[in-house]
Amino acid sequence: MREVFQQELREVQERLVEIADLVAVSIDNATRAFSHSDVSLAETVIADDDKIDLAAAELDELAINILARQQPVARDLRIVVSALRISASLERMGDMSEHIAQLARYRFPDKVVPKSLRPIFTEMGQLDVEIARKLVELLKTEDVAIAEQIRNEDDRIDALHLSVFDKVLGETWKGQAVDTVDATLASRYHERFADHAVSIAKKVQYLATGDWVPVDA
Amino acid sequence: MREVFQQELREVQERLVEIADLVAVSIDNATRAFSHSDVSLAETVIADDDKIDLAAAELDELAINILARQQPVARDLRIVVSALRISASLERMGDMSEHIAQLARYRFPDKVVPKSLRPIFTEMGQLDVEIARKLVELLKTEDVAIAEQIRNEDDRIDALHLSVFDKVLGETWKGQAVDTVDATLASRYHERFADHAVSIAKKVQYLATGDWVPVDA
Numbered sequence: 001m002r003e004v005f006q007q008e009l010r011e012v013q014e015r016l017v018e019i020a021d022l023v024a025v026s027i028d029n030a031t032r033a034f035s036h037s038d039v040s041l042a043e044t045v046i047a048d049d050d051k052i053d054l055a056a057a058e059l060d061e062l063a064i065n066i067l068a069r070q071q072p073v074a075r076d077l078r079i080v081v082s083a084l085r086i087s088a089s090l091e092r093m094g095d096m097s098e099h100i101a102q103l104a105r106y107r108f109p110d111k112v113v114p115k116s117l118r119p120i121f122t123e124m125g126q127l128d129v130e131i132a133r134k135l136v137e138l139l140k141t142e143d144v145a146i147a148e149q150i151r152n153e154d155d156r157i158d159a160l161h162l163s164v165f166d167k168v169l170g171e172t173w174k175g176q177a178v179d180t181v182d183a184t185l186a187s188r189y190h191e192r193f194a195d196h197a198v199s200i201a202k203k204v205q206y207l208a209t210g211d212w213v214p215v216d217a
Numbered sequence: 218m219r220e221v222f223q224q225e226l227r228e229v230q231e232r233l234v235e236i237a238d239l240v241a242v243s244i245d246n247a248t249r250a251f252s253h254s255d256v257s258l259a260e261t262v263i264a265d266d267d268k269i270d271l272a273a274a275e276l277d278e279l280a281i282n283i284l285a286r287q288q289p290v291a292r293d294l295r296i297v298v299s300a301l302r303i304s305a306s307l308e309r310m311g312d313m314s315e316h317i318a319q320l321a322r323y324r325f326p327d328k329v330v331p332k333s334l335r336p337i338f339t340e341m342g343q344l345d346v347e348i349a350r351k352l353v354e355l356l357k358t359e360d361v362a363i364a365e366q367i368r369n370e371d372d373r374i375d376a377l378h379l380s381v382f383d384k385v386l387g388e389t390w391k392g393q394a395v396d397t398v399d400a401t402l403a404s405r406y407h408e409r410f411a412d413h414a415v416s417i418a419k420k421v422q423y424l425a426t427g428d429w430v431p432v433d434a
Contacts (some may be wrong), residue, residue: 040251064295067298074285081301173394177385216219
């Protein structure tokens with residue numbers, strides 16, 4: 001029984017890695033669609049979000065099935081419950097990619113943000129992609145050093161998020177209302193994407209160190 | 218054992234109702250702070266969010282404890298897993314109240330949105346409060362008719378959310394960039410608040426009807 005259970009936990013882990021992989025592709029495509037006003041790439045991201053949703057729902061069914069059959073306790077139980085939460089966060093990260101892609105599609109053939117903001121969004125996008133790739137590695141290896149890197153990159157994204165508002169509310173801002181709306185939403189989506197990654201990283205980190213993390217951390 | 222388990226499920230349900238009650242108070246205070254630029258009320262909302270977070274974390278511990286001791290299967294297992302998800306959504310609803318309150322505090326003594334948008338935000342706020350109160354009733358009674366009402370009110374909020382963008386992007390909009398940013402964020406927070414309520418309502422509805430709902434529904 002114990003061996004079967006360990007095998008099932010590996011299956012859960014592999015599925016989480018697969019979903020994180022889909023999310024990494026999704027944010028990479030979304031941020032490229034956003035920077036280059038690539039409407040067909042944006043549509044790919046939007047269509048692919050269903051795959052992430054489905055994979056997350058299937059993982060949840062597997063996890064619930066394991067709870068029912070294996071009746072794990074203690075740390076094993078927390079691993080399975082964490083998997084459910086990590087899957088929910090990954091699913092939301094996919095939604096953020098989709099929202100970023102939708103902004104690119106709505107404004108096509110225009111670019112989503114005016115020139116003065118593009119360097120900030122390019123950097124935010126690159127950081128989100130990097131965070132997503134590190135999340136794949138973290139879920140694969142459970143190397144807590146990666147969790148720390150993700151937190152640091154999230155701090156950088158938070159700073160960039162604030163700098164978007166500094167620009168938009170500054171005296172030199174010449175954008176129209178539509179630019180202001182888009183910059184506000186796009187910045188929020190980029191920032192939320194990273195927040196979810198941090199939330200996942202904390203769960204992996206606490207599981208690895210034996211502590212537990214409350215739901216809102 | 219069975220009787221103890223039923224009693225524990227009731228305890229879970231009562232705790233969810235309590236958290237939903239806290240959320241209902243929080244959104245009521247937040248939307249009033251937002252409409253009337255009441256900075257001290259805004260600060261109450263911000264301080265009270267910790268109570269919601271704590272109550273959600275405690276409920277999660279109880280649910281995990283029940284899983285470990287009672288090892289429920291089938292529908293009973295899904296009820297406990299649903300409780301974990303409902304608690305996560307309630308916790309996020311509390312965050313949305315807090316964000317709305319923060320906007321009121323940042324802009325004090327100014328009001329957050331210009332006069333032309335206030336009727337829309339007043340209605341959105343009232344709908345969010347109503348939805349939160351209905352959620353309390355739904356969790357208390359499991360009356361699926363209430364779930365349907367929550368979905369309908371969410372549709373109304375989605376329409377108001379779009380109308381905010383119509384106003385802000387329309388030709389008569391005279392707001393500054395700061396007004397545009399605030400309207401965008403405030404509208405998004407009001408809309409997400411209701412989304413989480415719908416997600417909870419679906420879980421209760423499906424549990425009551427015996428079906429299961431995937432994580433992203």
